[in-house]
Amino acid sequence: MHDPDDSFQLLPGAADSPVILHVPHSSRAIPTDVRGGIVLDDRALELELDHITDSHTAEIAAAAVEAAPIAPWRFVNGLSRLVIDPERFPDEREEMLAVGMGAVYTQTTHRERLRPPGADPRPLIDRYFHPYSEAMTAAVGARLEAVGRAVVIDVHSYPTERLPYELHGDGPRPPVCLGTDDFHTPEELLAHAEEAFAYFGGTGVNSPFAGTYVPLKYYGKVPRVSALMIEIRRDTYMSEPGGAAGPGLVSLATALAGLVDALSA
Template identity: 70%
Template sequence: MNGTSAPYGIVPGGPASPVILRVPHSSRTVPADVRQGILLNDTALERELDHITDSHTARIAAEAAARCAVTPWQFVNRLSRLVVDPERFPDEREEMRAVGMGAVYTRTTHRKPLRRGDHQGRLDAAAEQPLLDRYFEPYAAAMTEAVTRRLEDVGRAVIIDVHSYPTERLPYELHGDGPRPPVCLGTDAFHTPPDLLTHAEEAFTGFGGTGINSPFAGTYVPLRYYGTDRRVSALMIEIRRDVYMTEPGGPAGPGLDRVAAALAELVDAVTAAGTGTGTGTGTG
């Protein structure tokens, strides 16, 4: 499913690279058939996409990759997270469904109706399951395969998620009352070794501060490897949007080049240092 109709795109990196830059929320694309199930008019949908999209993060990843000594792999979601959110694993869907943001959203960032759901934010299975089958499951399978290939070819895999977040807390954020630093680093207790976190803090040191797991926490690791295989390491990079763009969904500014350069520095350090085989740490 890696043709033009696939819900994801894989940009090959160097054979010796262990790094996968994963970009899950950069797209604004909502297929016409999915659009039919969304309650917002065109103007409201565009406004919601401004808020929910991690704008320009695919460009950040691509420009960073072009700067690296050993080109990392890129795994980019081609569809908006309003189609499905590929980050919602089964064990966390219940919490996010409390605000209508499970794998298939029923509420907007401002907690307004997005799709028709029950009072618990659930869609009828007849409406939800086709979206999961068509978009969520193929994405998860392909990402699992991408990690497997890095393990087979290099002996380790380092997943670096490229996200962004708004300067001001949005109503849907469950844990958004903490610090909102220029760069937030999401970690996992098992899959984020100390050297990976240190490399990230050093790479982004010039942005006025990095924070850990606030306002967003955790990392993405395919379920096949989660909590069992230390050869797979992971870190989430969340860039506060005012650092590199006009909010909520405006153009990128000169800060994007600095962000891409810092991300490239991190990838080079990780690739050279052999990060991904140490003991995990973090608060997950």
């Protein structure tokens, strides 16, 4: 049985850093008992993991920590998003339920069945989603208490070609997409990110993915919690769909470290 206490890690940074690099979708790990509730055969599951996993984003975040003058904190999901997606809502407010990708996915990236009809998501939500959410909320709270502010930087990646599950994938697909929130993404934060990633041929905003991750305790209530989502197009640093990383990884980590430095000043 997989212990939910080791399904994620909070990796400490500098005591005076407000920045948390949040890496929710980098893992391919699925506990054996959870695998038993997935209807795909082994080959199909591996292919789905190639498409759905934000491969090497944990390595990008780790390298950014090493390069940053003031080390940020990191919150890293140790399990695949096919177990639970910690950035979804566990109720019907989440539009991704329309494509079977709420907190517990029922469909694949290609709109095929992932779990049996009528599968109850509540055991996975109780076992993994709620502990994750509580720990991330506590991590943000600790930065607020220690520094007076918190900056959550989501580190994601996305495929060069649109996948069938994407609800808003018909717009631009820039090398780096910056997801924002009207309340939690101040103009200065967005400007710092645009400058940091300008080297990669330009950034876009909220296309093909929009929004940010902020724990619900603070969402829309505490402006001292700011947030930005960074979606890196995969062809800039790896072989798609699930292949090895290339030299772009180091360059991206350097750019991310530059953003962290600007936000820590």
